[in-house]
Amino acid sequence: MSTSTTRPWSGTLLRLAAMVLLAGCATREPAPPIDGAETRPPPALVQVPDAVPQIEPIRTGGPNKPYEALGETYTPLPPDAALSERGLASWYGRKFHGRRTASGEVYDMYAMSAAHRTLPLPSYVRVSNPANGRTVIVRVNDRGPFVKGRIIDLSYTAALKLGLLGGVAPVLIERITPDEIRRSAWQRSAPAAPAVQNGDEPPALTATPLPAPAAPATAVAGRGFWVQLGAFRERQGAEQLQSQAGESVEGLAPLLAIFNEQSLYRVQAGPFATRNQAQRSAERVREKLLLVPMVLERR
DSSP states (O other), X not given: OHHXXXXXXXXXXXXXXXXXXXXXXXXXXXXXXXXXXXSSOOTTGGGOOOOOOOOOOOOSSXXXXXXXXXXXXXXXXXXXXXXXXXXXXXXXXXXXXXXXXXXXXXXXXXSSEEEOSSSOSSEEEEEEETTXXXXXXXXXXXXOOOSTTEXXXXXXXXXXXXXXXXXXXXXXXXXXXXXXXXXXXXXXXXXXXXXXOTTOOOOOOOSOOOOOOSSOSSOOOOSEEEEEEEXXXXXXXXXXXXXXXXXXXXXXXXGEEEEEEXXXXXXXXXXXXXXHHXXXXXXXXXXXXXXXXXXXXXX
């Protein structure tokens, strides 16, 4: 008798427990997105100009007051302090894209910006990659990184231009102080950028020139299938993409060439005997450089 009366209650309790469990799963917040690149980043990011240092007010409070992160206390540097550091650089992307930075600005992973633990906000920094000689200028408007050994967190575009999208790598950073900005001393190694006319693409990079490309600067286009990585109005932009692709995609450097056609400098790899071979190469370029290459046939 007792067993016959308890079974319906047991079944009811089990059903209620299942309903509660399902309700909990339905209302649970989704896991935060994994950081990294977006599936389709904007084209021609390698042409995004560096940040241009300018005098900006630096508040003593707000983002420039001492703060605590992960159990550590950090005290931001004085407004006019100089800084030179060697250490590891990382980059942050879509997980934080569109969110507020420590300075209150919205983070744009496609702008030339960065995060630093103690530099005054905002600050301007020259970042150099000793592995390939590339240098960029970024505007620091956020705090981080809070991983031991890392000294700066770069935006996606800054990391792209430095050739650091593959992961953490050693860099040298130098703050461009307000005094250097007033005296225009920060322009010591930056070549003059061409003026942008209506309808023109952005000017070529203003960073320190890259080492000479591994492939010939000029070539005669042979018959077959070619993979076009990009087209530029300025030759410097084409040379920089050629160099970056040669470094990033194994075995591609000997196939790369620049063709001057219809007032554009086109970076192409080839020739390939079949369209399938060209498409496989294009996939490797897409994975390593996050570009959208085109397969062309030359007859």
